[in-house]
Amino acid sequence: MSGADDEPLRVEKLNVYYGQFRAVHDIDLTVAAGEIVSVIGANGAGKTSFLKAIMQQADRAEGSIHAFGLNLRTMSTPQIVAAGVALVPEGRRLFPSLTVAENLRIGWEIGRRGSITLDRIYSWFPVLAERRDQPARRLSGGQQQMVALGRALLANPRLLLCDEISLGLAPVVVGQLYDILPKIRAEGISMIVIEQDVVRSLAVADRFYCFLEGAVSLVGRPQDANRDVIMRHYFGG
Amino acid sequence: MTIDMLNQAIQGALIGGLYALFAVGLSLSLGVIRFINIAHGDLIVLASFLLMSLSGLLGLSPFVVALFMLPLAFAAGYWLQRLLLQRVVGESVLPVILVTFGLSIMIQNGLLQAYGPDTHKLHGGQIEVASVHMFGLFDIGFFPLAVFFTAIVVIAALDILLYRTSIGARIRAVADDPAAADLIGLSSGRMYAIAMGVVGMTVMLAASCMSVWTNFDPAIGPSRLLTAFEAVVLGGLGSLWGTLVGGMVLGIAQNLGAQMDASWQILAQHLIFLLVLVLRPRGLFPKA
Ligand SMILES: Nc1ncnc2c1ncn2[C@@H]1O[C@H](COP(=O)(O)OP(=O)(O)O)[C@@H](O)[C@H]1O
Ligand SMILES: [Mg+2]
Numbered sequence: 001m002s003g004a005d006d007e008p009l010r011v012e013k014l015n016v017y018y019g020q021f022r023a024v025h026d027i028d029l030t031v032a033a034g035e036i037v038s039v040i041g042a043n044g045a046g047k048t049s050f051l052k053a054i055m056q057q058a059d060r061a062e063g064s065i066h067a068f069g070l071n072l073r074t075m076s077t078p079q080i081v082a083a084g085v086a087l088v089p090e091g092r093r094l095f096p097s098l099t100v101a102e103n104l105r106i107g108w109e110i111g112r113r114g115s116i117t118l119d120r121i122y123s124w125f126p127v128l129a130e131r132r133d134q135p136a137r138r139l140s141g142g143q144q145q146m147v148a149l150g151r152a153l154l155a156n157p158r159l160l161l162c163d164e165i166s167l168g169l170a171p172v173v174v175g176q177l178y179d180i181l182p183k184i185r186a187e188g189i190s191m192i193v194i195e196q197d198v199v200r201s202l203a204v205a206d207r208f209y210c211f212l213e214g215a216v217s218l219v220g221r222p223q224d225a226n227r228d229v230i231m232r233h234y235f236g237g
Numbered sequence: 238m239t240i241d242m243l244n245q246a247i248q249g250a251l252i253g254g255l256y257a258l259f260a261v262g263l264s265l266s267l268g269v270i271r272f273i274n275i276a277h278g279d280l281i282v283l284a285s286f287l288l289m290s291l292s293g294l295l296g297l298s299p300f301v302v303a304l305f306m307l308p309l310a311f312a313a314g315y316w317l318q319r320l321l322l323q324r325v326v327g328e329s330v331l332p333v334i335l336v337t338f339g340l341s342i343m344i345q346n347g348l349l350q351a352y353g354p355d356t357h358k359l360h361g362g363q364i365e366v367a368s369v370h371m372f373g374l375f376d377i378g379f380f381p382l383a384v385f386f387t388a389i390v391v392i393a394a395l396d397i398l399l400y401r402t403s404i405g406a407r408i409r410a411v412a413d414d415p416a417a418a419d420l421i422g423l424s425s426g427r428m429y430a431i432a433m434g435v436v437g438m439t440v441m442l443a444a445s446c447m448s449v450w451t452n453f454d455p456a457i458g459p460s461r462l463l464t465a466f467e468a469v470v471l472g473g474l475g476s477l478w479g480t481l482v483g484g485m486v487l488g489i490a491q492n493l494g495a496q497m498d499a500s501w502q503i504l505a506q507h508l509i510f511l512l513v514l515v516l517r518p519r520g521l522f523p524k525a
Contacts, residue, residue, distance in 0.1 A: 094417075110422050
């Protein structure tokens with residue numbers, strides 16, 4: 001199966017290796033159009049490696065990855081972004097010496113043309129408009145995360161991959177970031193949201209996958225899931 | 238300070254323009270791609286020989302030929318990066334040094350085969366003998382002034398390219414964090430290649446000025462590299478205007494050293510370099 005043209009993501013039998021070590025183990029995962037899929041899992045469960053493999057940035061991967069009917073395994077990262085898949089990387093990874101505006105504009109230049117413009121990002125995150133000419137390194141962690149999210153959104157993706165956007169941020173700031181997710185969904189953008197924070201992540205998701213030691217340990221809908229069951233599949237044992 | 242010394246200092250400062258032209262390309266590759274191109278001086282010599290052949294063949298001034306060659310110089314730098322240097326960028330500095338050292342030796346021997354060991358100098362025409370009488374005190378050659386002016390224009394253009402254009406922002410982004418750039422779909426390899434293309438253009442311009450200003454032979458590249466490297470380090474890594482000042486300091490030191498004793502010329506250059514390095518290890522205009 002290669003996935004239909006309107007299916008944002010279909011991953012089958014994905015394995016990711018670092019040398020001899022297998023960090024991702026036969027993962028099958030799909031995202032339906034308009035869906036927010038949460039991936040939860042402890043530190044080291046393979047979540048980041050999974051996203052890197054989608055972006056063709058893993059050292060070595062096996063398996064099949066299709067987005068919107070395209071075989072991502074045969075494409076370069078710039079081609080994947082141009083086709084409408086954008087990543088908010090773990091740890092934000094802004095360009096520290098570039099200004100806020102320059103960081104954001106890079107997202108626009110490498111992406112697809114679409115309805116998300118610089119002005120819209122500034123209206124969603126007014127504090128970025130105030131600080132647009134400051135180097136990114138001078139922003140607070142929360143503001144940097146807004147820039148990282150804005151940079152990915154400006155590529156006008158059809159599928160957005162978010163890797164631990166709440167990591168290391170105060171709860172208030174995390175709340176501000178998560179308030180944006182409905183607006184993103186309203187643009188028709190499908191999402192994978194990766195978090196270690198299970199409660200936060202399940203609250204926004206249509207479906208979730210729990211990763212344990214590189215493999216999928218549980219799949220389900222947040223409303224159907226029992227907390228104890230999730231915890232057992234999160235920590236193993 | 239005597240009038241004569243002042244005159245020598247001014248002439249030396251103008252030589253700094255030539256050194257800066259050599260060095261801006263090195264400064265760019267150090268600042269952006271973070272690698273030391275040992276073959277930088279040899280590439281300038283290679284371009285000088287090309288200019289010699291072409292201006293001889295076409296009967297045109299080397300400056301005119303150099304301008305026409307700029308697109309080709311860009312392409313040469315771009316593909317040198319893509320096909321060769323990109324393979325060793327990143328991991329550690331040693332592979333880069335080995336590969337560019339090998340390139341340096343290949344260029345020197347290739348030129349020796351093609352042109353022989355003789356020393357050459359190109360003719361720039363009237364511009365070489367014209368001079369300007371300044372402050373009623375001394376004559377300044379028109380050509381050194383023009384080279385200095387060219388250096389200012391080149392550095393200003395690079396400054397605009399890097400800090401005022403979107404391609405410049407992307408080049409700086411890759412300089413900041415190449416892995417992050419690759420992760421979000423901004424190909425660091427492509428941006429490096431574009432930066433190296435720009436370096437190629439500065440090499441061509443430097444070659445046109447150098448080949449008219451001084452003698453050159455196939456083996457002179459490394460000594461050019463040394464001076465360029467000193468100018469870059471003196472000015473502060475990554476600072477283009479600092480590179481110009483660094484070149485001027487070296488030129489002034491050479492000329493004032495030569496005033497004291499002819500054998501002091503090069504020694505003074507290196508002594509000033511070491512002195513500044515001791516006092517300001519990060520150069521005169523370190524980047525934050
Ligand atoms: N560059 C790397 N080299 C070697 N091992 C790695 C590398 N990156 C991650 N790993 C290992 O792969 C496993 C999964 O890591 P990762 O995908 O970062 O997990 P998560 O994002 O869920 O915390 C971990 O055991 C980690 O130590
Ligand atoms: Mg991770």
